[in-house]
Amino acid sequence: MVKLTKIYTRTGDKGETGLGDGSRVAKHDLRVAAYGTVDETNAAIGLTQCHAEGGMTHLLTRIQNDLFDVGADLCTPEQDAPPYPPLRVTSSQVEFLxxxxxxxxxxxxxxxxxxxxxxTLLSSHLHMARTIARRAERLISQLVELAPTHLEALRYMNRLSDLLFVAARRANANGAQDVLWVPGANRQG
Incomplete structure (x- = not known):
């Protein structure tokens, strides 16, 4: 269990941060950017919840909890013999989505x-969260190419952005209030 008694530690004052395995990397490291963007997604979903109700609120709360799992997964590089079992996203979390x-x-x-x-306001917030989730997915995809990374985290973010898109359509009166793109609508005049 996490216990935070002191918020500032001064360990990052020189532009480095600690990963879940204890190693230190630059704060602009791709891994940090990836799990930082997952955190942004989580914050956007928190804002979205202010406009949700009922089952949508419960779903978004569950997703927020799972996003902390995604962040913990990404924060801990894969290694052959970790000193302790790292928290990893599971296929059941992806299947839930x-x-x-x-x-x-x-x-x-x-x-x-x-x-x-x-x-609607709810739909607009869901779309914003979706675009941030897509950015996180792109960063995780890039990380996968450069370093051993647990693929369920990538799969989770891919499904999450799909879920947020569908949820945004539901929040638009089951799609009745969706505004369709008209290609080239403003090219003349």
């Missing part, structure tokens, strides 16, 4: 165009 996506999407009309992010 897949089931919720299927439920949320079950009675939405198929899209015939991309939609513009927006609509």
């Amino acid at each position: 897949e089931k919720r996506i299927d439920e949320l999407n079950s009675d939405l009309k198929s899209l015939r165009s991309f939609i513009l992010p927006g609509g």
Whole structure:
């Protein structure tokens, strides 16, 4: 269990931070950028919750907790013989998102165009969280290419952005208030 008694430690005053395995890296390291962007996603979801209710609130709370797992996973580099078992995202966490996506999407009309992010206040916040989740996913994808990284964290962020997209459509009166993109609509005049 985490116990924080002192918030500042001064250990990062020279531009470095500690990873979950005890190693030190620059604060601009790709791994730090990846889990930092997961944290941004979590904060955006926290803001989104201010406009949600009922089952959506419970779903977003669960996702926020899982995002801490994603951050812990990314914070601890994969190694052959870790001194303790690291916290890793599981396939069941990804499968949970897949089931919720299927439920949320079950009675939405198929899209015939991309939609513009927006609509209701809740939908707008869900879209913002989605775009931040996509940025985290891109950073994690880059990290996977450069260093051993647990792939379930990448899969989780991919599914999360899909879930947030479908949830945003649900928040737009089950898609009825979605604003469709009209390609080239403003090119004349």
